[in-house]
Amino acid sequence: MDEHIRIGDIAPRVQYLADGTQASFTYPFPIFEAGDLEVRLDGLVQVGGYTVAGAGQSEGGSVAFDAAPATGTRVTLRRSLAIARTTDFQANGVLRARTLNDELDYQIAALQEVKDEVGSALRFDPSEVGGAPSLPLPAVRANKLLGFDSLGGVAVFDRGEGTTSVPFPGGIPRTVEDKLAERLSARDFGAVGDGTADDGPALQAAMNAAAASGKFLEIGEGTFRTTQPLLLPGAAAGLLMRGTILYAGPGGAAALTLGDGGSANNQRKVYAGLSVFRALQSDWLDEADVGIRIRNIDASRVEVRRAERFTIGVQVVGDERGSEDSDLHYGRLIDNRIALDLRTLTSTAWMNSLRHHGGHFACSSATNPGIGRFGVRLSAAPGAYRLHNAHLFLGPGFELQRQGTPGTVDAIPFLLEVDGRGLTARGVRMEACSPFVARHTAAFNDAVYEVAFVGTYGFTGCAVDYAGATRAGGTVLPLHQAAAALGTPRLVAEASNIRARAFRWDAASTGFEGLAVLSGNPTVPANTLTNLCFPGLNLLTLNADTVTLPTSRALAFVVDCTICKEFFLAAEGSALRPMVLQFDAAENALDSTAPALLSNMNIAWQGAPSFWWEGVADLDSLVGGLALNRLQRVTLAPNAAFAAIGVRGGNAASVLKSLRLYVPGTEAPMVLAGAGRAWGTREFSASLAYDPPSLVAGANASQIVSLPNVQNGDFVQASFAGQVSGFMEWTASVTNSGAAGTVTARVTNRHPSTTIDLSAGTVLVRALKPRV
Template sequence: MAEHIRIGDVAPRVQYLGDGLRTAFTYPFPIFLASELELRLDGVPLSGGYSVAGAGSSEGGLVTLAAAPAEGSTVTLRRRIRVERSTDFQDNGVLRARTLNDELDRIVAALQEQREELSGALRQDPAEVGGAFTLPLRTARANRVLGFDGGGDLVVLPRESGLIGAPFPGAVPYTVEDKLAEQLSARDFGATGDGVTEDGPALQAAMNAAGVSGKALLIGEGSFRSSQPLTLPGASAGLIMRGSIIYAGPAGQPALTIGDGGSARNASKLHSGLTVLRANQSDWENEGDIGILLRNHDASIIEVRRVEGFSIGIRTLGDGRGFEDSTLVLGRIVNNRIGLDVHTATAAAWNTSIRYHGGHFAVGSTTHVDKDRFGVRFSAAPGAYVAHNRHVFDAPNFELNAEGRPIAGIPFLCEVSSRAVIARDMRMEGCTGFVARHTGPAQDHVYEVAWASQGYMVEIEHASASTRLGGVVRALHQAAAHREATREVASVPSLRAAAIRWNATEIGFEKLACLSSNVSGSPAVLHDFVFPGLDAFELTNRGVMLTGGRALGFIVDARQCRDFALSVDADAPRLVVMCFDGANNLLTDSLGPLVLASGQSVVWNPTARWWQGAADMTDEGLSRLQALRLSPAVATAVIGVARISTDYELRALRLNCDPRHAPALMYGLPDLPIGKRDLVAELAWDPPSIAAGGSTQVNVPLPGARPGDFVQAAYSLSTSGAVFLSQIGAQDVVTVTVWNRSGAALDLSAGTVRVRVVKA
């Protein structure tokens, strides 16, 4: 040997997996001779067909085979030293260090081999002392099985008893067959899981057995290919999957159905690791092409690890009975047109009160690039139950690859009257600009977006058939602090204090426009419909009584902000909204629905020419709090309440909006003199010379001025010696009298007379 070997603490065995190409394999332990390296291929020792290099080196060496081992085969290299004494030290002879070290190295190498072999043997725990583990004589142990007695010592048992017991106090002995049948395995029925063999019949047989026995079924590691749809009966205790089902069966059918339909209640089930992959990507044309169909589950826990390649990835189904009060843990839901479909099939079924955790809803960048895709859909068959209530999603992730494409990639699609759908801490990547599309009367949805590639402007899309303002978006992405605020557009905290008596019969209110349900003539623009005051308003101690088709509302600029919330203190108010375009022309229902409300439908009133709520705003009807969304066609809106079916007292009105906007409240403008208690006007005037003690007058036109109003007058120049007095002698005119109180004639220069009227 060229050098002295150093024996390190390295296991004298190493194993490789063949790939069909590799022929050279290293061994990291030292050997003394090439003949001391043993090579095994798939456990069988080879006597030739390879060469060994590196014998005598402390770092090991290399084994080279003449032919590469097949893919998947095992190649085992281990050191096998002959245990023999090949040298002898002579009495009084020379004891060389190298010779002594070589002998000691062989001893250490042999001990390493023994330790390696003993590591795979049955042995007593080092913490235990004593015990009887000596085998009985051959005749005493023939045709018997080894076991352990109550003290843990070795004992032989009659072979025909077939009983075993768990090594714990109080354990009851029972047969091996019973032990193995505690949980069924798909492999017990012939399933291979090699990804090639047809495992469908074996899987279905295993599922049928689980249903008959009421036990859970284990589908172990591997890929189980099936060309037939599979069904796990509802009587089974559950399904545990560590591998995956590869569905290669006909389209238009669920690949895996779990649970019974009809009146069955599949309660208290535990399904974990569910993984169903379609062998070929679905064309997304057939909605019967479903990965996992879960029927009528109640009080169950379901974990879906992965479902991929279907038109609908997962469908939870109320079918004859309901799907309710369960928890779904969601993993990767990929390349499905609809990731999760919350569905009902009959009028007597329901789908409600479900908790969802996680879920990565994704579509690949090359998958059906011309087709819409959705993460979660709420749907129902024709005539089925549609009130899907209280579904809570925690931290779902949507990566739909639709941004910048002429297709829809939207996390939520709501086609029913779902209520209280809450999605928290969502992520939107590559989606279109809508967090949800509502096509029906969905309401009370809250979508909290923690991150979105779209930035701030994430909205809810309300289709033309939608009859509710279905929810709210809380876009926290770089705007959390700002989002937690709301912006007050206008407030009239006391209608009684805000009342303005325009004349003997007409009353108006600060900041508010007065409306009538029956405007005479041919009104067409905003100014034809809004008035500073009207008759038939009856003031009370705390507010105003709306009678005779009267209404009050705020006029707001809706060009940028389309979302508002109206708060009302009244007995039973009725919501009304009038809509106008950018030229102040009235918008009718010819453009379709222009207004959506959160808690009720909004209908068009052709006589009053406004949109009004279908019901009063009451606590009993769950319609007291109303949020509104206006169509993009609306540039100006009048938002308020009206008397529709009965008189009622109105005491306070407040209007709020999304804090991203600060829309203008339109009142008291030169071309819109409504809702303002103070009226002002001015007139250029060159007064004549006024004799001592004399006076002169000038009339200043001021629309809205009525006898009995408070009035003031002033002049733009110095008026030493003159007193300006004002009064309203006739409607819409303020008479200003200038009295010369000095003892000499007074000649004022030309200036401007200004008057101010305060309505009572």
């Protein structure tokens, strides 16, 4: 070993970035003893857990850790000498070179440390003349800002005195206090965000300050636990969250409320990154248990990253005024009985024109498995305004866990408890949901649900459940079907010219080809399909091109609705009222316990003896100056097997020109007319086994054939299926008319001299009702 350490021009500091496996690190500078080496891991001084080798060596040495530092840890090895004189030279004593060298080495090493530390300090440039100024005394610099004056000298300023400006053209000087107050942070008020401390008071103080100053509030990274509900008043400019509020407060309250209630207008707000998590899972019994409540927003933008474990995850409310014209973006809305609730609270509130983007509306399988759950609800408090209009949902995903197959609880994406018009949901994903994309319980119109995917239980999300609804206002577009079928409703029955279809049923009654005639007050007491659908009735006035339909008469298509329950009725004319008559599989009329529904108007039960459901307005009536009723969706009861769907006269001057019936493109129900049904057909036929007698020249024979519904005045014909002779002429005439009518078939031998005897065969008769 050398006589003494050689102190070279080497910085007394070295750093490494640990890789998780290396445990030994070298230091290239000399130390006098092991205690002279300071060891830090990520800036923290270590007091043990390592061994130092190489003390007293000019080339340095190494540090061996008992356990390799974790990956990414910054390892700092630094010489740190005690500044002290450890030797003394005696007067007139021997000046030994080793002792002198050791002292000089120690001083040089200490000066290297000073140089290293000074190099990390803020200092004047060497070109500047003059020494460093002294700081003002504590009494002068207390609660002041340290800065530089106009000459670049160090100075202290009041918080509202010193100015700065952005380094861009047009920037103006601003005080530091003004710049710092531009956006408030929850941590400015003592919020910790460690998930343990109660940050509720600090968060509320920050929210109050944001409202008082009209500033934007920022809640940074971390988990901010609160034992009290929080309110950000509407006077605040907005809220940005990068962390999460952990709500550990009382139940029956909103964890975070944004905006003011009453008549306040919460306009032009930005609420971004909202994230609220309930410490304990709600039991879903109290609807006042809300994660995020947003009041009276208008022209605003809302981003919800998370709302979990509440009865209602996010609730947008209209108080004395409403919420409208805003964009809302959703992330995880998990384990809430109602993930999103759009609710009016008063009779003067409204809920209109909101655009909803995305969202994962989901429940865990173990969360309150015996209670129904819904993704989106449109609701109103008792007595509140019930017309919710124009909501657009883009790409919502629902995974609601309906609990078993078949489901034992409701797990339905949309619940519409209010009236209104215009809900469009596009690209809906349904996973583990009920076989209904929506449930309507009131009179909502014009709701369109485009179902892009249904998983787990098969593609069964293609229906709307009308539980007590008074309107059939929903249309489901299942995207697994062909686009052509979805875009083209199927025409199943058409009478493009009602007048041209009229025919003489009997001397007093008119029938219409392909249609049944119905009476509002039939005299036949039976309530069957055969007795309530007439082939012809009186009181129908035939005009040159139209038919006058009185209030006591209806024309309808009769359909088999065993599978298809959705029909679309279109009629051309004036003062026409839609009507529906339903029958079960045994063809008995259904009563008021099986309601039919219309899409754009309410429907009323007429009761016996007609058993009609009919609309409360005419199809050509105006709503706000618009003819909204012209096309009606007709939704039949689940237990209906047959139905008559058509129109009756709305007044004594009602005129009918044409009538059409459509179904969704995936359906093809059978229309019942003729083929054994008396109504809607002009032609009847019958046959009878017959062996004509031997007829001499010029003689004839006749046979009576029963032909129900034949009337005097009908065109009748007879023919014979059997042996053929060109001299045997067959004719027919009506013998008796009425329900038990008969036709006489007559055969005449036209040969001038020969007797003819035909073999046995079948005589056929045909009657055709004349058009009128």
